[in-house]
Amino acid sequence: MELFIQQVISGLASGAIYASLAVALVLIYRSTDIVNFAQGEMAMFSTYIVWQLLQNGAPYWLAVGVTLVASFIAGIAIERVIIRPVEGRPELIVVIVTIGLLILINALAGYIWSFQVRGVPSPWVARNVDLGGVRVGVSTLGILAVVALVVGLLFVLFARTRLGLVLRAAAENPESSRLVGIRVGWMLALGWGLAAAVGALSGILVAPILFLDPNMMLSVLIFAFAAATLGGFDSPGGAVLGGLIVGVTENLAATYVDVIGTDLKIIVPMLLIVAVLLLRPQGLFGHARVERA
């Protein structure tokens, strides 16, 4: 039983990491209708910035703060420069552009920092806390707290502020928003900026566990895709819950299903994606899209 609870809790921690990348995917999908295949690579690049700042002697949380701001600006720039020309074009073209972005960012990171594997220090003390008889790592609690904080802030932004309202309006109904004077283009860019910053967090949190190299986020991306698919691609809350479910399922499957073990963990999100897309394509909390021919 204790093993079970421990596995669930450590599953929640990795789930929180997937959730932050999944929320990034959802933010972009909601604002621009694009599934961003480059989201993981953007997060990876941000993580390298943190690593570089740490190498230069910056304190950890300052490095993270600076990186999040830089990622936000970079996200806006990517939308305005690279994505804007293909918005509204056929799906195939948009997918190919985000794949191009994936390859490009991956190679840029390799170009700047080489493909060598780097260790990134963990900001948490390596200790366990006793929570009602279950030993939980401080890092687990820290990751959960950070992601909860960010998701909470996002919720406040979208539900309680004027900017959030404008952002939602621009995503929901660009035509009408334009008519009431909202600068829709900039709002979409802002969505990309927010996504880049939230996604960056997933890279920063996962780096001490997975070690940093340009291909670090490829598997995390698959898990995040599973989370977003499960929760519904247009539901940020769903993405968070989806992330947690994926994280826990992955951990339990690895512990209790012999065939899977630790090597085959990646098959869990894969099966989840296929199952959800076939049985309930809009996900748990998403809205089914009505197509009019």
Next chain:
Amino acid sequence: MRRINLADPATQRRVKALGLVLLLAVAVWLPTYYVPYRVFQLTTVLVYAIAVLGLGLLTGYNGQISLGHGAFYAVGAYTTAILMEAGLPYLLAIPPAAVLTFILGFGLGIPALRLHGPYLGLVTLGVAAVTPPLLKRFSGLTGGSMGLSVSKPVAPEWSGLANDQWLYYLVLAFAVATFALARNLIHSRAGRAMIAIRDNELAARTMGIPLARVKTRAFAWSAMYAGIAGGLSTWVIGFLSPDSFAVTVSIQFLAALVVGGLGTIFGPLFGAAFLVFVPNVSQNINDAAPGIAFGALLILAMYVAPGGIAGLLRTGWIRLVSATAPRPKPPPGAQPPPVGSTTPATPRAEGGLTVDAEQ
């Protein structure tokens, strides 16, 4: 001297046939001129070209995106390797790989029917990501992380060829056959159905095209091409391990297809050449340089040249055709045509660049 009129269909056929014969002649001559290492590279180009052509049938002609063709490539490679290890002659080891990947492609094509665009991309990317761990997991069959070694085909004595040349000609034969088959497929009823579905699914269905059958078969053919290419890669390299079939392989195939030319037959050949020679040239600069070139080209192609290299060549060809076409004599007293007006009846290229068309 008689003026060449490329707008005349008979002339056009003759020029195209001449071009093909020339291309084939060059392909046959190449390995007699170059050193073994170059011949090896050229063989690799042909192998990749077959795989990319398979992806092109699916993505370029049927509009279904796949980020997972590396998985079929891997299955083809492993099937061939395992059968060769079991003592099957190397030529006989390819057909089972083709059949198996055809069936697997058909199987993946069924869930793909319900997915479109990015979602199909997601699922196929997942398939690609699962492949290396699966290969490692079933190590009894695949040799696990250690991989498998097979002995490369040896040139028979009667041929008088070196081993690398023999291998090149074998792969060339496969490439010619698969390209010819793909060309005929595209010009057949099934091919036109594939293109119709790509351009407008609803309209295609209204015209009575059986969507499910055409799409699953396109997937199956496409996977089989990747499988054959995988099998050939086993001959060429003689060694395979799970890590050589990472997700990046699938992504590279897509990149090669787009850069070479979506919805073209010869685009995959250019794309494959890019895959092999761009790293060769740019690795001197940096390990990451090929990736930067590919990523940038992929994005750039979508902005300015959705037809890739083959599309650019085709545009050039059409210009040439209209430039050589005889201009109709204006009736006496009529205004001369404005400068730069194109002559009518320029032949439209087949399977145009409709990836750009609104759906």
